[in-house]
Amino acid sequence: MKDVTLRMAWRNLWRHWRRTWLTVGAMIFSNGLLIFAMSLQFGSYDMMIDNSLQAYSGHLQLQHPRYLDEPKMRYALDDVTELAERLRRELDLDSISARADGFALASSNERSYGLQIIGVDPAHEPLVSTLPGLVKQGRYLEPGMPGEIVIGAVLARNLKVGLGDELTFIGSGFDDSFAAGIVTVVGIFESGIADLDRALAQVDLAYFQDVFAMQGRGHSLTVRAQHVDDVESLQWQIGELLDTDKSLSLRHWDELQPGLRQSIQADMASNSFMYIVLIVLVAFSVLNTQLMSVLERTREFGTMMALGLQPARLSRLVMLETGLMTALGLVLGIGVGLVINLYMARVGFSYPGMDEVALKFNLPERIYPSFTILSMTLGPAAVAIGSLLAALYPALRLYLLTPIDAMRAV
């Protein structure tokens, strides 16, 4: 260190080492906490996204361009089974499944209810949706077994049907023809998502196409990415592949489930408030430390001014001291945050009662932090900026000093 000013700034920090360590400690604590909280928060968003999308809608869906706004039977895709086959092959990704959607009135011996009846590909559906895994009674559909149906638990209760019972349903087919069938309940699922449990039923896609006169058509190809972070690149890849085909549009999960992004944003906003409170507290601690440190050195600053130093130079000294303190808090704080995150990435985070909820709704039992550059640096950067801004007041106060008065100060 050839620079005397830098040496002076560094040593000034340790004139009151307890006070400095308290402030740096507050920074380390906040940085560690912010990193941990944000990583966990981002991790829980990933989990929320994964779980609510995996239950049914998938990360991406290929649909007729008008189907999203007007989910009508006639906005269908041709030859969905072949299209799904082609995409699976070209993208080398198995988690792509074709579906066809319809509405029907279902009747048991006792009652009738309206339901959403979905034709699915039993071989691939388990790869895009967790619903098949949520069958609590009986089993899921099997390939090559027409005439079977799985329904939600609430619907089963409402219709008063159990495994092995028969249901008849009537609806209108693709060509507005009359569509009707008799199916046997082979499975009852419980997803914990009210809409699905109350009104959803699944049958074999080929059977659906037959009954509803679809002639090979379907309404969507549902795609699940390996990880939610891969969605955008997958979206781009599929876009490239289907570049010229204007009869298809690829929908992002944002569009499929607009409520999800909104609830994440609402959660972010409420968390941000806590973060800001924490950052403001640290900033005040820096303000206090630096103000005291400047006030008790008034004589010294007076001497330096008498020797010919400009106030700007003294302000820079104070900012340099704050900068060194902040850098210390930043480096050590990121270190602490990293250690906590590494530990959490290993053991996962859970709170009392979480495992029961998880078991019930087929969720993971633990949340794992999401390691992103953003979650590791956003908090510490905000703390650093807050600290430097707070030090501006004591630093700029030096412009008010005159050498004579300052040297006379005690």
Added chain:
Amino acid sequence: MSAIRCRQLCKTFKQGDEIITGLDHIDLDIETGEFVCLSGPSGSGKTTLLNAIGGLDTPDSGEIHMGDIRVDKLERGPLADMRLHHIGFVFQAYNLIPVLSAQENVEFVMEVQGVPVAERARKALDILKEVGLEGMEDRRPAQLSGGQQQRVAVARAIVSHPDLVLADEPTANLDSVSAAHLMGLFQELNENHRITFIISTHDKRVMSYAKRLIKMRDGKIIGDEAQ
């Protein structure tokens, strides 16, 4: 640059309702290379006059010229620059920076002046040797005696060979040996480098080094004679 001319300098201080006279219509001319002592009883205005000449304090009325420069009319920035590059201060209370070693205290001002690293290290060591602090370069002010601290302060003031040195009772806290040593150093710098010295003092021994002795009382100059 260092020829000093003061005309009708007045300075008063308010203390409650009382108005205290610091300087009362001072006229004073000091030529480049002079070695001047200001003497007078406590409260006679010596410090006030030195502060005014050094641009640390502005007079209420009157003029101060240093060479072609009107010191009392300078803005804060240029005034600080003038002190940095042309004036060396020695304060009665030493006023060293406690976290810096003797050498660093001397180097610090040179760093601000923009002296290159290697040159300032060499100059600092040379001047500390000259004031008799060889081997103590790495000591902090707290590890030095009063006299040694004052010598560091002197080294800091003169290391860049200013045009003018203003010393306010530099020997007040020194034993007679240190005081004599310091005055010898001042004399040598004055003679070899033509640095102008204005030294305020109560000390008869210091006055004996002066080539010109100015006596003050109640903010007025009551005697001014060459010796």
